[in-house]
Amino acid sequence: AQKVTQAQTEISVVEKEDVTLDCVYETRDTTYYLFWYKQPPSGELVFLIRRNSFDEQNEISGRYSWNFQKSTSSFNFTITASQVVDSAVYFCALSEGSTGFQKLVFGTGTRLLVSP
Amino acid sequence: DVKVTQSSRYLVKRTGEKVFLECVQDMDHENMFWYRQDPGLGLRLIYFSYDVKMKEKGDIPEGYSVSREKKERFSLILESASTNQTSMYLCASGGLGGLHQPQHFGDGTRLSIL
Numbered sequence: 349a350q351k352v353t354q355a356q357t358e359i360s361v362v363e364k365e366d367v368t369l370d371c372v373y374e375t376r377d378t379t380y381y382l383f384w385y386k387q388p389p390s391g392e393l394v395f396l397i398r399r400n401s402f403d404e405q406n407e408i409s410g411r412y413s414w415n416f417q418k419s420t421s422s423f424n425f426t427i428t429a430s431q432v433v434d435s436a437v438y439f440c441a442l443s444e445g446s447t448g449f450q451k452l453v454f455g456t457g458t459r460l461l462v463s464p
Numbered sequence: 465d466v467k468v469t470q471s472s473r474y475l476v477k478r479t480g481e482k483v484f485l486e487c488v489q490d491m492d493h494e495n496m497f498w499y500r501q502d503p504g505l506g507l508r509l510i511y512f513s514y515d516v517k518m519k520e521k522g523d524i525p526e527g528y529s530v531s532r533e534k535k536e537r538f539s540l541i542l543e544s545a546s547t548n549q550t551s552m553y554l555c556a557s558g559g560l561g562g563l564h565q566p567q568h569f570g571d572g573t574r575l576s577i578l
Contacts, residue, residue: 357504381564391473393507393554393569400564439506443564450495450558450565451522456506 350375350444354455361430361462369425369458371440377401381443382416382423383452388436399423430462467491468570470555476576483542485573487555494560496538497567498522498530501552513538545577 351374361367373382384396397407399416407414411428427434437459441452471486489496495514499507499522509522511530519530527549531539538557542549552574556567 354506383566385569391552391554391572391574393556395566395568398564398566451509451512452497452507452567454499454507456504 350377350442350453352440352442352453352455354438354440354458356458357456358459358461361460363431363462363464364429365462366426366428367430367460367462369427369438369440369460371423371425371455373421373423373440373442375421375442375444377444383441383443384414384423384425385439385441386436387439387457393439396425427460430460432462432464435460435462468555468557468568470553470570470573472573473571474574474576476578477542477545478578479545479547481542481545483545483575483577485540485542485553485555485575487538487540487557487570488536489538489555489557489568490536491557491559491568492535493557493568494535495558495565495567496532497556497558498528498538498540499554499556500524501554501572507554510540547577549575550577551575 353372380401385393413426415424437457439457440455444451468489497512498510513519513532529541554572555570558565558567
């Protein structure tokens with residue numbers, strides 16, 4: 349069965365610190381996609397990034413970077429020089445297609461608190 | 465930008481009431497989803513729909529039903545609300561095209577059943 353584990357329930361950092369959010373997944377599919385979403389206090393989940401199972405290149409977008417390693421089934425998310433506006437709950441998700449329909453399996457989320 | 469609109473941000477209902485949560489998307493997406501979010505459990509899929517009048521059960525459909533009469537609208541129905549259905553409910557939509565399509569979410573409805 350598909351499963352996504354975010355072992356870190358909550359992380360607290362001080363502004364300008366770097367922080368890494370861990371995501372470990374399980375799947376028997378050879379083709380799959382991984383996603384990261386951000387949920388600020390307002391409640392809406394915001395799509396951040398998508399990565400397919402055949403592309404292990406790391407990606408950087410501003411202060412955000414993602415490290416995908418199939419060998420360890422991990423898709424970790426690093427925020428460099430964190431800011432107060434980064435405070436949110438972050439979800440990692442796996443796209444499951446075994447039924448023929450696109451379904452997302454979510455991790456339990458990591459709450460990031462960035463204090464000034 | 466995709467816009468997914470949920471009819472209420474906060475809702476308080478009583479045990480046994482029939483509750484309707486409405487969701488509308490403006491991007492002509494085929495797929496729509498209802499999740500509930502609970503602390504420590506993440507998001508769990510209740511139902512989804514891949515076309516008008518079509519629906520599929522998710523992981524936790526018990527106590528819920530859905531309706532999709534128009535492409536842009538997907539309703540979640542609590543037939544007889546119970547206190548264990550107090551939760552945050554999130555609606556999402558996504559286009560056709562397979563596993564790579566991201567889902568776009570509404571702001572959520574925080575539902576309290578008293």
